[in-house]
Amino acid sequence: MxxxxxxxxxxxxxxxxxxxxxxxxxxxxxxxxxIEFNPFFFTKPSHIATATKELLLGDRLWRDLAISSRAFLWGFTTAVIVGIPMGAVMGWRTRVEYTLDPFFTALYASPLVALAPLIILIFGVGLTGKAVLVFLLAVFPFIFNTYTGVKSTDQLLINVVRAFGGKERHLYVNVILPSTLPFIVAGARLAIGRGIVGVIVGEFYAASEGIGFAIAHFGDTYRLPEMFVGIIILSIIAVLLTEALRKFELIIAPYRAEMETR
Amino acid sequence: MVPYIRAQNVNLTFRPKNRDPVTALQGLSLEVGRGEFLSLVGPSGCGKSTFLNVLLGLLRPDQGEIHLDGKKISGPGYERAMVFQEFGLLPWRTVLANVELGMELKGVPASIRRERASELINLVGLTGFEHHYPHELSGGMKQRVGLARALATDPEVLLMDEPFAALDAQTRDLMQAELLQIWDRTKKTVIFVTHSIEEAAYLSDRVVVVTSRPGRAKKLIDIKLPRPRDYEMRLTPEFNDIKATIWNSLKDELISRGIGDGR
Structure with a gap:
């Protein structure tokens, strides 16, 4: 060795x-x-490290994180609960597909963060406004990926289950759900990124707390090392969530694990 | 005597959206005896597979009906099971779970399911692969799973839709020999669709030549070769005569479709 x-x-x-x-x-x-650098406009790793230590020891950062996480979790969970069934019905029932598709496609394609001022105006600067923003950004990847997954279900496998006496509910459980699962996980990956953007934009725009507010605030006050800490923490959270998602996929779909390592 | 399976004057036309309708079957009549091994050969697109799907109950004929043991076929049923050309294994299920599929849908208790599935996996020579996933298997092994799965619900009739077409020639020879052994042991009625004259002649009691589309039974050929059959039998003059008879009947159909390229 x-x-x-x-x-x-x-x-x-x-x-x-x-x-x-x-x-x-x-x-x-x-x-x-x-290069000589101006600490007002740029910073360096050793300064960021010092700032990290200070922020991690204080409690402000943790409170900001908790506040942003709540908004994210509410919005994201709602996106899962609404997006997956909606996508599934769109994929399975042509009439629903034709009715909703133009509307959703337009929304998915447009930069929804542009709606942030309106959302905040309607739902307020607190938890609700941010959660709605997260939901709006995160729901479409779930809808469209579930829809695509259901649509691309192998007709042969549907026939196989029907041939062995399967009814419609058996098709859902034995074919459509498992073959759609990888699509949903891929959608979740997109939704995590978009959802984080939702929280941050909501807090940039109007808030007095939260990690997005903290980043904006440190930027406004030229505390660049602290600002970088916020950004790095966000990246770490995004990576951890994506990684957790991958682990989750391996648990619920072990056959894909073996396919990937091949 | 009433035949075990009787198809009378079956017509079926596909009417796809925005395209011309295609008549796949027209006036197809056929009788099959219990325990018989019957093959359907015909040009591609002649409706053989369509007929199998009608027998399976996934497609309904526009006209005519098929009776099995005196009862009209109106949907899938446990007395029939299909072995699919492209295997049709569920990729997220292990070999064992794939073989259990039919029994599961039938409501067989888990412990009985497991035991029966293990027996069948043994029968098709896949012991030791119970917990493998389909993507880890070769084509021949996948079709063994397909065969075990079809046998698992203990059907009376085995429908086989070009089951060995996706396999290489040697695996194919091997699978044919094993299918004959299993057929001999289980005494199922087999309806086998194939492109291969040789395969049809080697396996069957009778071969039905199906006309080019719309398909109907053109000629019935009895294969009077003794059983059990072995590979060497394919080298005898009798076997060649049978192949020639099938070929002569099939030739016109290929030519009439303009695809008589000597296949």
């Missing part, structure tokens, strides 16, 4: 880590020794 073996085994995380460390090192080195 030499170093080479270990490297081959963990090639992916090792190379990923090297590129990350490399980027930070180059950044720090450049702004320390190569």
């Amino acid at each position: 030499g170093v080479k073996r270990i490297y081959e085994e963990y090639q992916r995380p090792i190379l990923g880590l090297i590129s990350l460390i490399g980027l930070v090192a180059v950044w720090e080195f450049t702004v320390t020794y190569v």
